[in-house]
Amino acid sequence: MATKRINMKDIAKEAGVSTATVSYIINKRSDQVIAPQTIKKVEEAIKRLGYVPNLGARALASRHSYLLGLLIPQTEKETKLMFSNSFYGSFLSNFEYEARKKGYNILISGTDVDESYLDVARKRSLDGIVIVGVEIESDIKDLKQIGIPTVLVDSYGMDKELSSVTIDDENGGFLATEYLIGMGHRTIGLATGYLTKEGVNTERLKGYEKALANHGLPKDGRYVYSGTISYEYGLELGLQLAGSPERPSAVFVTADILAFGLIKGLKKGGLKVPEDISVVGFDDGFLASNMEPALTTIRQDVDEKARIAAQLVIDAIEEKEHGSNIVLPVSLVERESVRKLVLN
Amino acid sequence: MATKRINMKDIAKEAGVSTATVSYIINKRSDQVIAPQTIKKVEEAIKRLGYVPNLGARALASRHSYLLGLLIPQTEKETKLMFSNSFYGSFLSNFEYEARKKGYNILISGTDVDESYLDVARKRSLDGIVIVGVEIESDIKDLKQIGIPTVLVDSYGMDKELSSVTIDDENGGFLATEYLIGMGHRTIGLATGYLTKEGVNTERLKGYEKALANHGLPKDGRYVYSGTISYEYGLELGLQLAGSPERPSAVFVTADILAFGLIKGLKKGGLKVPEDISVVGFDDGFLASNMEPALTTIRQDVDEKARIAAQLVIDAIEEKEHGSNIVLPVSLVERESVRKLVLN
Numbered sequence: 286m287a288t289k290r291i292n293m294k295d296i297a298k299e300a301g302v303s304t305a306t307v308s309y310i311i312n313k314r315s316d317q318v319i320a321p322q323t324i325k326k327v328e329e330a331i332k333r334l335g336y337v338p339n340l341g342a343r344a345l346a347s348r349h350s351y352l353l354g355l356l357i358p359q360t361e362k363e364t365k366l367m368f369s370n371s372f373y374g375s376f377l378s379n380f381e382y383e384a385r386k387k388g389y390n391i392l393i394s395g396t397d398v399d400e401s402y403l404d405v406a407r408k409r410s411l412d413g414i415v416i417v418g419v420e421i422e423s424d425i426k427d428l429k430q431i432g433i434p435t436v437l438v439d440s441y442g443m444d445k446e447l448s449s450v451t452i453d454d455e456n457g458g459f460l461a462t463e464y465l466i467g468m469g470h471r472t473i474g475l476a477t478g479y480l481t482k483e484g485v486n487t488e489r490l491k492g493y494e495k496a497l498a499n500h501g502l503p504k505d506g507r508y509v510y511s512g513t514i515s516y517e518y519g520l521e522l523g524l525q526l527a528g529s530p531e532r533p534s535a536v537f538v539t540a541d542i543l544a545f546g547l548i549k550g551l552k553k554g555g556l557k558v559p560e561d562i563s564v565v566g567f568d569d570g571f572l573a574s575n576m577e578p579a580l581t582t583i584r585q586d587v588d589e590k591a592r593i594a595a596q597l598v599i600d601a602i603e604e605k606e607h608g609s610n611i612v613l614p615v616s617l618v619e620r621e622s623v624r625k626l627v628l629n
Numbered sequence: 630m631a632t633k634r635i636n637m638k639d640i641a642k643e644a645g646v647s648t649a650t651v652s653y654i655i656n657k658r659s660d661q662v663i664a665p666q667t668i669k670k671v672e673e674a675i676k677r678l679g680y681v682p683n684l685g686a687r688a689l690a691s692r693h694s695y696l697l698g699l700l701i702p703q704t705e706k707e708t709k710l711m712f713s714n715s716f717y718g719s720f721l722s723n724f725e726y727e728a729r730k731k732g733y734n735i736l737i738s739g740t741d742v743d744e745s746y747l748d749v750a751r752k753r754s755l756d757g758i759v760i761v762g763v764e765i766e767s768d769i770k771d772l773k774q775i776g777i778p779t780v781l782v783d784s785y786g787m788d789k790e791l792s793s794v795t796i797d798d799e800n801g802g803f804l805a806t807e808y809l810i811g812m813g814h815r816t817i818g819l820a821t822g823y824l825t826k827e828g829v830n831t832e833r834l835k836g837y838e839k840a841l842a843n844h845g846l847p848k849d850g851r852y853v854y855s856g857t858i859s860y861e862y863g864l865e866l867g868l869q870l871a872g873s874p875e876r877p878s879a880v881f882v883t884a885d886i887l888a889f890g891l892i893k894g895l896k897k898g899g900l901k902v903p904e905d906i907s908v909v910g911f912d913d914g915f916l917a918s919n920m921e922p923a924l925t926t927i928r929q930d931v932d933e934k935a936r937i938a939a940q941l942v943i944d945a946i947e948e949k950e951h952g953s954n955i956v957l958p959v960s961l962v963e964r965e966s967v968r969k970l971v972l973n
Contacts, residue, residue: 352736352753364726365722365723365725365726366721366722366725366726367722368712368717368718368719368721368722369715369718369719369722369914369915370715370718371713371714371715371718373712373718374712374713374714374715374717374718375712375713377710377712377721377737378709378710378711378712378713379709381709381710381737381738381739382708382709382710382739385738385739390736390737390738390749390753391736391737391738392696392734392735392736392737393721393725393734393735393736393737394725394729394734394735395725395726395729405734409696409734516915516916545916545919546919548919549918549919570713571713571860572860572889572916574893575889575890575892575893575920576919576920576921577920577921
């Protein structure tokens with residue numbers, strides 16, 4: 286981003302306020318009372334001029350709140366957070382622990398579709414923000430401009446100037462599908478959540494399609510099942526597949542919790558896993574090995590992902606580092622939910 | 630609590646400050662800068678005089694922060710929160726959803742052994758606090774005196790003036806044990822977390838002992854296994870029991886997640902459930918029915934518990950209600966993890 290080096294004086298002039306007022310607003314000084322209209326005027330001036338704060342100076346002047354926002358954008362209005370999915374639970378436990386050790390508390394919020402990260406950050410004087418999952422690009426730009434350290438988790442297609450942690454999602458989808466092909470499967474389905482443009486599910490789908498293409502197998506939209514990442518959707522889909530003659534011989538499922546529901550639904554519908562249909566999951570939480578059948582799945586290290594997210598945002602707040610993009614590896618864990626097909 | 634009706638003037642006199650200063654402190658006015666020593670003096674005066682704020686007046690005067698604290702006391706130093714246990718995950722998802730609908734954000738904190746709820750509440754200007762699990766009595770008294778609405782979840786032996794939500798834990802332990810006795814079991818173990826004086830595990834143990842006594846069966850300390858509520862401890866215990874000739878024919882486990890680990894450990898050790906040993910769990914999360922064998926367990930409604938906790942604390946903040954003690958019922962869900970023994 287090529288920005289003319291604008292300073293606080295320029296903003297003060299543009300907004301018609303004193304430089305001190307601009308400084309108070311930029312540095313989130315909670316001991317100063319400033320009228321909302323004034324804040325608005327200054328923020329608009331900041332936007333118009335494309336001001337990027339000098340973070341070093343800011344850290345010296347500002348009082349840290351030692352509060353981190355863990356924001357989980359909701360893709361639909363008025364939905365609950367997904368912490369009953371142990372993936373999110375493990376992320377939170379490790380994130381909070383890492384932050385607590387360094388003296389930070391966590392504000393947790395499922396931002397609604399029409400809510401701005403910036404509003405939450407400002408209202409709560411957050412020192413930094415970690416956004417898990419799908420994000421809204423215009424909001425991210427606002428955060429960056431205002432200079433609030435932000436770390437993106439499991440998000441694609443973003444500005445590489447922001448710190449981020451992801452796993453190698455595409456490779457996860459590729460490994461799962463290659464494995465199924467190697468086990469003799471030729472009609473392979475994919476069960477997943479919403480396929481948002483820059484979300485992890487789309488990356489896993491890419492890997493799945495790449496493996497199919499590698500082996501000259503056709504993409505077939507009828508075998509791509511997209512709903513919510515939930516036990517409930519898995520259950521529904523399992524029942525539906527069990528009743529359909531047009532089903533694939535194997536399904537790559539982009540989350541263990543969805544695979545658990547799917548297997549339950551398949552069983553309820555009278556099918557056996559893996560005798561009648563094979564399943565590969567994604568996540569490898571602590572329950573995957575305990576299911577019946579034990580789930581073959583793509584393993585990711587969610588504890589490490591959470592620790593890194595906390596470290597990155599705290600490092601940015603404390604001026605130790607700027608802008609790392611970490612990609613963690615994945616691997617396939619072979620268990621009992623895939624049957625080897627004998628090819629004719 | 631019989632308290633002389635003390636007002637702010639009395640506190641101001643006692644602390645040697647102005648009445649306005651006392652008002653600012655009591656009403657958590659974030660737009661006023663007050664020296665920490667002054668706050669300390671006033672808080673000490675409040676304690677000495679046993680002042681209980683007039684909540685009605687306070688609500689009018691104060692600016693709400695719309696921030697609720699969800700505090701999860703850690704029973705050991707430097708431990709992670711237990712959100713990978715889907716019980717806690719479901720609680721959080723429902724609590725956050727209920728609070729968000731009413732305009733509140735959630736601050737989440739695993740308060741360390743030596744950290745005061747009051748410090749967190751004051752530092753963060755929390756409107757109200759929900760404490761899940763074991764609590765520290767002296768801290769609760771401080772919160773009450775300062776007048777911060779507080780709701781206790783899964784806590785026993787507390788001051789009934791505070792709002793609380795529990796389930797009928799003792800009856801849960803009783804139902805599980807009665808069922809095992811009815812199925813012909815005579816040596817019944819109990820696997821659980823720490824048996825803290827006022828925690829849920831102790832209540833479930835009471836129910837277990839009551840059922841044994843009802844049938845003239847002896848209490849046997851060798852069959853009470855106490856560790857942490859975790860998959861890992863269950864796994865360890867399962868392996869240990871599998872290798873021991875002195876094991877009971879059935880185990881009542883006070884959390885599903887612990888039962889999952891236990892069953893895995895028993896299987897690893899070469900035993901079959903329920904053929905060789907029977908297991909009853911507690912919680913009935915969405916995975917219990919999907920395990921192999923499907924888990925017979927005590928069902929509690931964690932979603933409802935979370936909703937009620939959020940409603941109670943918000944009602945107290947918004948002056949709609951004071952001090953309800955809600956006890957939710959439990960029931961036994963019979964599945965496949967208990968074998969019927971034929972008695973000689």
